[in-house]
Amino acid sequence: MNTDNLQILSRQEDVTSFYNKATIVLNLSDKHRFVETFGLTALEAMSAGLPVIVPTEGGIAEMVTDGENGYKIDVQDLNKIVEYIHLLLSDQELYNKLSNNASAYSRNFNIDKMTESILSLFD
Incomplete structure (x- = not known):
């Protein structure tokens, strides 16, 4: 088994560099x-x-809209996972769309919006 492309790391305090x-x-x-x-x-x-x-x-599946900011795929369906990885890596326009939508979606989780959502429960 070749593991040249695998690196196992311990728990990280800051994962920003990995996402970047x-x-x-x-x-x-x-x-x-x-x-x-x-x-x-x-x-x-x-x-x-x-x-x-x-x-x-x-809950993780509730954050993703298929084809908008990512994909929901059953972990058992490895062929479909591979298919969608290839799709994202081969279609720059699709990748950019999902990337922009993912970023936009994440902005819903800021302190102001979260506080507003919690307070609205009491109204």
Whole structure:
């Protein structure tokens, strides 16, 4: 087995540099083992303008609109994951659209909007 393209790192305090080097972020959580309740990794990636591929269920899936800011794909469907990675890397116009939409979506999660949303629950 060749592992020249794999690097395993310990937990990082600041992941910004990793997102700045990335092109796409995948969260391949298996819904049969656990469900991502929120998906901070996807939101962090989107704030860096990165399209994401996420599971089909859980809170993380609620953040993604297929073909708009990323894709929801079952982790068991490796062929579809590969297909969409190739699609994103080969279609610059599509990539730019998803990247811009991901960045725009992430701006909904700022302190002012979150405070407003929480306060509206009390109205």
